[in-house]
Amino acid sequence: MKRLKKSKFAKLYKPLEQDLVAMARWVAKTGARVVVLFEGRDTAGKGGSIQAIAGPLNPRQCHVAALPRPTDAEKTQWYFQRYIAHLPSAGEIVLFDRSWYNRAGVEKVMDFATPEQVASFLKQVPAFEKLLIDDGILLFKYWLCSDQEKQEDRFKERLDDPLKRWKLSPIDTAARQKYSEYTAAREAMLAATHTKAAPWTLVDFNDQRRGRLSLIRNLLDRLPDMTVADEPFEFPPLGHEPLVEHYAALKPIAPYHDPDKAKDNKSDKPKGQPAA
16 A cells, blocks of 8 residues: 555545544543553654644643653552553543553563563553543553564654654664564563453554554544534624734844845845845
């Protein structure tokens, strides 16, 4: 299947964007609590998918949880403890950019957790998630799939792009040599945690744009009827001509000018004529 063009993606995303806004309105109206986990290999497309969902939504309602490495104090806590603090209240949506499943993935593969800790996690997580669901949380778990060839292309893109180079880390470099180990860790994780109460959904992200559309459509289709009547909103006429902003104590800074156009304007002036 050909890679989806940017213009085509934008056209297909537009109605989904409207449905996402409808979802957020439904969540706010009903007091639902929604948690979406995004897991997958480095460069799979987690950040772009989260941005596509959160972009049109109110950031006060839709929160992104991307936890840093645990502190020394957090390392002594019950493993799930620091994630619990980020769970939603009524009317909120939380998107986890990596989640408690770090323990079954990067922590296992990179030896940041002992085999005993990983085994304990895999035993506890189905019960932990069942408690969340029994309390009314709507939990969705997505694994974003990508082949190593695509991963290599994306690593190279990050290396060559100064705006994306911050995404690279020593962990990414090590991950290149541990592709098979990550596969084995994922399969063990799925076998232990793909439950009836909290199933996993795997999405092909070899084409990231197509993957985003597939994931968003799947998420929306799995929610209950999101029909919520629009509440009337009074917006009376202003009653006078719009006022012009006035400043006394301070003035705004000068508007931004395109530096390239400024250079062009200078070069267009006849020789001997001073620049303004």
